[in-house]
Amino acid sequence: MEHIVEIKNLKKHFGELRVLDDINFHIDKGDVITVIGSSGSGKSTLLRCINLLEIPDDGEILLHGKDILKGELDVNKHRAKVGMVFQSFNLFNNMSVLKNCMIGQMTVLKRSKEESQKKAEQLLATVGMSSFIGASPAQLSGGQRQRVAIARALCMDPEVLLFDEPTSALDPEMVGGVLAVMKDLAKSGLTMIVVTHEMGFAREVSSRVVFMDSGIILEEGPPEQIFTAPKNERTREFLSRYLA
Amino acid sequence: MFASAIDIAVKYWPMFWAGIKTTLLLSITGTVIGLLIGLVVGSVRSVCSKSESRDSGVAKAVKKIVYFITCVYVEFFRGTPMMVQAVFLYYGLKPVFNWDTTVAGICIISINTGAYMAEILRSGLQSVDVGQTEAARSIGMTPAQTMFHVVLPQGVKNAFPAIGNEFVVNIKDSSVLNAISVTELFFQSNKIAGSIFKFTDTFLVTALVYLVLTFTTTRILRAIEIRMHRPPSSYPTSQTVPEARIKPEGGAQ
Numbered sequence: 001m002e003h004i005v006e007i008k009n010l011k012k013h014f015g016e017l018r019v020l021d022d023i024n025f026h027i028d029k030g031d032v033i034t035v036i037g038s039s040g041s042g043k044s045t046l047l048r049c050i051n052l053l054e055i056p057d058d059g060e061i062l063l064h065g066k067d068i069l070k071g072e073l074d075v076n077k078h079r080a081k082v083g084m085v086f087q088s089f090n091l092f093n094n095m096s097v098l099k100n101c102m103i104g105q106m107t108v109l110k111r112s113k114e115e116s117q118k119k120a121e122q123l124l125a126t127v128g129m130s131s132f133i134g135a136s137p138a139q140l141s142g143g144q145r146q147r148v149a150i151a152r153a154l155c156m157d158p159e160v161l162l163f164d165e166p167t168s169a170l171d172p173e174m175v176g177g178v179l180a181v182m183k184d185l186a187k188s189g190l191t192m193i194v195v196t197h198e199m200g201f202a203r204e205v206s207s208r209v210v211f212m213d214s215g216i217i218l219e220e221g222p223p224e225q226i227f228t229a230p231k232n233e234r235t236r237e238f239l240s241r242y243l244a
Numbered sequence: 245m246f247a248s249a250i251d252i253a254v255k256y257w258p259m260f261w262a263g264i265k266t267t268l269l270l271s272i273t274g275t276v277i278g279l280l281i282g283l284v285v286g287s288v289r290s291v292c293s294k295s296e297s298r299d300s301g302v303a304k305a306v307k308k309i310v311y312f313i314t315c316v317y318v319e320f321f322r323g324t325p326m327m328v329q330a331v332f333l334y335y336g337l338k339p340v341f342n343w344d345t346t347v348a349g350i351c352i353i354s355i356n357t358g359a360y361m362a363e364i365l366r367s368g369l370q371s372v373d374v375g376q377t378e379a380a381r382s383i384g385m386t387p388a389q390t391m392f393h394v395v396l397p398q399g400v401k402n403a404f405p406a407i408g409n410e411f412v413v414n415i416k417d418s419s420v421l422n423a424i425s426v427t428e429l430f431f432q433s434n435k436i437a438g439s440i441f442k443f444t445d446t447f448l449v450t451a452l453v454y455l456v457l458t459f460t461t462t463r464i465l466r467a468i469e470i471r472m473h474r475p476p477s478s479y480p481t482s483q484t485v486p487e488a489r490i491k492p493e494g495g496a497q
Binding site for chain 1: 373375376378379380381382383384385386389393394397398401
């Protein structure tokens with residue numbers, strides 16, 4: 001079966017610093033992959049490379065078997081298919097909640113205003129934000145903003161949705177609501193790559209866990225194996241701090 | 245002196261009024277057209293000052309050239325006095341356009357303001373969080389769409405106080421256009437004072453008129469600014485779609 005995203009020998013440097021070193025992995029339809037690891041291990045950079053917010057130095061990123069780093073690929077079309085949810089939400093501050101979810105549909109997907117609005121209202125309902133569609137982002141709490149950001153990404157009908165530490169900037173109390181939305185999404189069959197420090201979420205929801213350390217994938221496997229019987233010494237050390 | 249000034253104001257009011265009208269015409273059109281020039285030049289500078297990693301060699305070269313041209317424009321018009329620009333451009337281009345002094349005045353003040361506005365807007369655009377750009381790009385918006393829908397509206401809002409200040413400056417600085425005989429407030433005052441040989445009294449009136457103009461303007465701008473930053477007091481809620489959880493649908497086979 002063809003993988004949705006396949007990454008081969010991906011390398012990325014920032015100056016002298018090697019951030020990603022020969023990364024290889026793939027994701028299939030309906031997969032939920034969580035990427036764990038300490039700060040600076042290259043998790044976010046990996047996500048940003050898949051979305052082309054960072055351009056890798058070397059390697060291949062295949063979307064449906066086609067290399068997105070080569071040739072005449074339309075970067076903007078690619079980004080529309082690969083959604084991204086950021087740690088700092090990044091809602092458009094000059095737009096209402098509803099408009100945040102409509103603008104991409106109208107400008108990028110060229111949907112009509114009515115269609116965009118219908119879709120936006122539906123998805124805002126699924127993340128439980130219907131009562132806030134006229135609010136401006138400044139009036140929302142962090143958890144609410146992140147749920148709107150998820151709805152905004154979903155409005156583009158992405159094939160893969162990338163989450164870059166979606167709960168790291170939230171109050172502990174707000175984390176639950178956002179994770180609940182993400183769990184529902186995972187159950188609905190959405191293909192997701194989630195960079196997270198929420199080990200409970202990783203264990204419960206993911207189909208595969210990837211452990212990264214200093215730019216390398218050290219270990220990869222089903223959550224039960226990673227969390228109960230990690231093969232790598234470094235993985236064990238990292239998880240012991242979370243699970244102790 | 246005050247009594248005399250009041251006499252002058254009453255007697256020569258039609259002349260003052262003509263000057264006020266020209267001054268307002270110059271400062272309003274100059275600020276508006278200058279803002280439009282600044283929007284274009286500022287956005288272009290902001291886009292051209294950084295090259296994207298996927299840009300081709302040609303795109304990079306074009307960006308550099310465009311950036312250089314805008315630099316020359318901004319530096320020249322900010323680095324020389326408007327009075328000098330006025331005399332230089334008015335007489336220099338008179339054989340070509342054979343233009344009216346008021347039209348020339350509007351052009352000069354607009355181009356001059358545009359150079360300042362470009363820098364004001366560039367800093368306004370730079371103050372917009374880079375996350376806004378990344379979010380827009382991540383849903384597939386082009387650099388132009390990102391600028392137009394997301395960055396520019398926020399940049400302009402951030403820059404609004406400085407933009408308004410430029411308007412106030414223009415009310416005052418349009419007086420230098422008397423150098424090419426634009427019949428604005430200073431030019432009119434000079435004419436009145438010269439005809440009755442009462443410079444102090446006449447220019448007391450002039451100063452007060454300028455003060456009223458600028459003071460009113462700053463108050464209005466301040467009111468607009470407060471209004472702009474006020475969030476909507478109540479927001480409409482969706483009546484059409486009930487709250488619902490996501491239903492599993494396909495895909496998860």
